[in-house]
Amino acid sequence: MALSATSLALVEPAAAEWDAFAATHPHGHLLQSSSWARLKAGVGWAVRRVALSDGGVLRAGAQLLVKRRFGLAAVYVPRGPLLSGDAAIDNRLLDACERLARRERAVFLRVEPNLLHGDETAEALSRTLERRGFVPAEPFQPRSSIQLDLAAPPDALLAAMSKGHRADIRRAAREGVTVRAGQGEADLGSYYDVMRETATRAGFGIHSRAYYGEAWRLFGEHALLLLAERAGRVVATCLVFAWAGTGTYLYGGSTDEGLRAGANHAVQWEALQWAQARGCRVYDFWGIPDVFGLAAGADEIERARLEAEAQHDPLFGVYRFKKGFGGRVVRYLPAYDRQYIPPLYRLWQRRMAS
Numbered sequence: 001m002a003l004s005a006t007s008l009a010l011v012e013p014a015a016a017e018w019d020a021f022a023a024t025h026p027h028g029h030l031l032q033s034s035s036w037a038r039l040k041a042g043v044g045w046a047v048r049r050v051a052l053s054d055g056g057v058l059r060a061g062a063q064l065l066v067k068r069r070f071g072l073a074a075v076y077v078p079r080g081p082l083l084s085g086d087a088a089i090d091n092r093l094l095d096a097c098e099r100l101a102r103r104e105r106a107v108f109l110r111v112e113p114n115l116l117h118g119d120e121t122a123e124a125l126s127r128t129l130e131r132r133g134f135v136p137a138e139p140f141q142p143r144s145s146i147q148l149d150l151a152a153p154p155d156a157l158l159a160a161m162s163k164g165h166r167a168d169i170r171r172a173a174r175e176g177v178t179v180r181a182g183q184g185e186a187d188l189g190s191y192y193d194v195m196r197e198t199a200t201r202a203g204f205g206i207h208s209r210a211y212y213g214e215a216w217r218l219f220g221e222h223a224l225l226l227l228a229e230r231a232g233r234v235v236a237t238c239l240v241f242a243w244a245g246t247g248t249y250l251y252g253g254s255t256d257e258g259l260r261a262g263a264n265h266a267v268q269w270e271a272l273q274w275a276q277a278r279g280c281r282v283y284d285f286w287g288i289p290d291v292f293g294l295a296a297g298a299d300e301i302e303r304a305r306l307e308a309e310a311q312h313d314p315l316f317g318v319y320r321f322k323k324g325f326g327g328r329v330v331r332y333l334p335a336y337d338r339q340y341i342p343p344l345y346r347l348w349q350r351r352m353a354s
Contacts, residue, residue, distance in 0.1 A: 005088035008052040008059060010096055018049055021058040022082060027114040028244035029079035031141070032063050035218040036078075040065055042214055048075075048104075050096045052089055060084040060093045062111075066104050072341070073104040074348045078141060079114040085121065087128070094132060102340065107348040109338045112139045117297060117331050126333060134336035137349075143334065144293025146319075148283040148327035150247070150276045157272070160326040168262035169269050175230060175261040179270045182225035188213050190234040191225055198253025203314075212239060212251060219243070224274050228254075228263035236263035240271040247275025247283040268325065285322040289313045293331030 013021070015034035022028040030036060037047035044067060051061030062081030067074050081097065083090040101109040111129070115122045130136075150157070158166060182191060192209040199206045216223050222243050228236035235258030239251040249271060254264040272283045291313060295306035310316060323329070339345050 005052070005086070005092045008054050008089065008092070010092075011051050011053045011058075012049050013051050013053075013058060013061065017058070018051070018061070018063065021051070021061060022063070023244045025082045025244070027080075027082055029114045030241050030243040030246070030248050031078040032080045032082060032114075033219075033243055034063075035220075035222070037063055037065065038218050039211075039215050043211065045076075048100055050093065050100060052084075052093055052096075059086075060089050062093065062097055064097065064100060066106075068104070071105065072344070072348070073101075073106045075101040075104055075106045075109045076140075077109075077111040079112055081111060081113070083121075083125070091128070091132075094128075098132075098338065101338070107339070107341045107344045109340070110137070110140075110335050112141055112335045113333050115333050117333065122333055126336075129336045132338070134338045136334040137337045139332070139335035141332075142287030142290075144288050144290045144296075144329065144331045146285040146288055146322045146325075146327040147330050148272065148285070148325055150272065150280055150283055154273055154276070157276075157326065158269075162324040162326070165265055165324040165326075168265040170262075172228070172262035172266035175263075177228050177230045177235070177258075177261050177263045177266050179226055179228045179263075179267050182216075182227055185213075187225065187227055188216070190227060191237045191239070194234055194237045194255055194258075195251070195253045197255050201256070207251075215239065215251075222278075224271065226267050226270055226274075228258060228267040230257065230261055230263060233257070235261060236267045238267045238271050240275065242275050242278040242280050245279070245281045247272060247278070247280040249283070249285050264321070272325070283327070285325070285327060288319045288322060288329070289315050290331070292319055292329050296329040297331060 019034050022032045041047060045065040048064045048066060051058045060083050062077050065076045081093060098109060113125060115125060192212060195206050216225050216239060219241055223241050226238045227234050236254040237252055238249065241248045258264055275283050289310055291306050291310045295303045298306060
């Protein structure tokens with residue numbers, strides 16, 4: 001007998017029950033995990049969860065982050081919600097998310113589905129959200145990324161990399177670079193020193209040392225801090241996560257010495273092999289300039305124009321580094337915002353990004 005949306009119980013699952021559901025959902029994501037919610041709680045977000053349950057079995061749900069100020073709030077569903085595929089059930093879940101947002105006196109509710117363009121359900125979800133009054137918006141998470149299929153054995157993964165990347169991994173070994181897992185506070189300090197040097201050189205912002213340490217601690221066995229060393233100095237780093245079948249590279253960097261020695265390539269090679277050994281099916285290199293995502297879905301003429309434009313992007317080198325490991329460019333659906341207090345919408349968009 002088919003399930004009825006009205007027969008399902010609306011519940012607020014505890015962390016363990018939620019993680020068991022989200023980690024096995026086809027569109028489950030690191031950012032929908034309870035550990036991610038606890039990490040964001042340390043920087044001013046509150047967490048709420050809503051789900052529809054059939055006799056104790058969760059069918060659909062969402063983990064929502066709430067940022068409050070001056071008696072108002074913004075409500076955000078990063079890489080979610082996690083839907084059932086049944087329109088009636090999913091609309092009931094979206095109803096519950098909207099009620100929660102209104103109770104929180106939200107200026108707006110934002111969802112950022114963990115769906116790629118071309119996914120068989122992406123177009124239908126987009127239509128559903130827009131019928132409900134959501135409008136497309138620029139997401140907070142990267143719109144475009146590079147994902148590597150980990151189905152092949154390590155030697156085949158290595159063979160599929162660019163010639164230059166294979167050479168850099170071999171060069172790192174010749175240069176005496178070794179890679180090991182971080183173990184404690186001293187290693188966290190070394191990691192953060194490299195992150196600060198990378199940020200200064202590349203001109204981007206980073207989190208605090210405490211934030212990275214908390215991410216490492218909260219995810220436990222699902223997180224790995226890697227340090228590449230040369231002549232006793234830490235010259236490249238990586239903090240990678242394995243959750244819901246995906247290895248995700250969120251944070252890492254390299255000193256100038258590490259770049260010259262190929263240590264940043266060596267540390268990524270170790271990271272993706274670790275993710276594979278953890279049972280991950282995909283390795284996500286995280287963000288690249290969105291123009292490459294646009295180009296991947298364009299016709300030949302438009303692709304050539306966009307790729308020429310991308311040569312001048314300050315993150316072009318980041319794209320080349322990530323693409324050289326052999327993955328494919330992917331592009332997610334945009335964010336979708338449901339505005340409740342339109343005059344304050346622009347201001348609160350900026351607050352959420354801070």
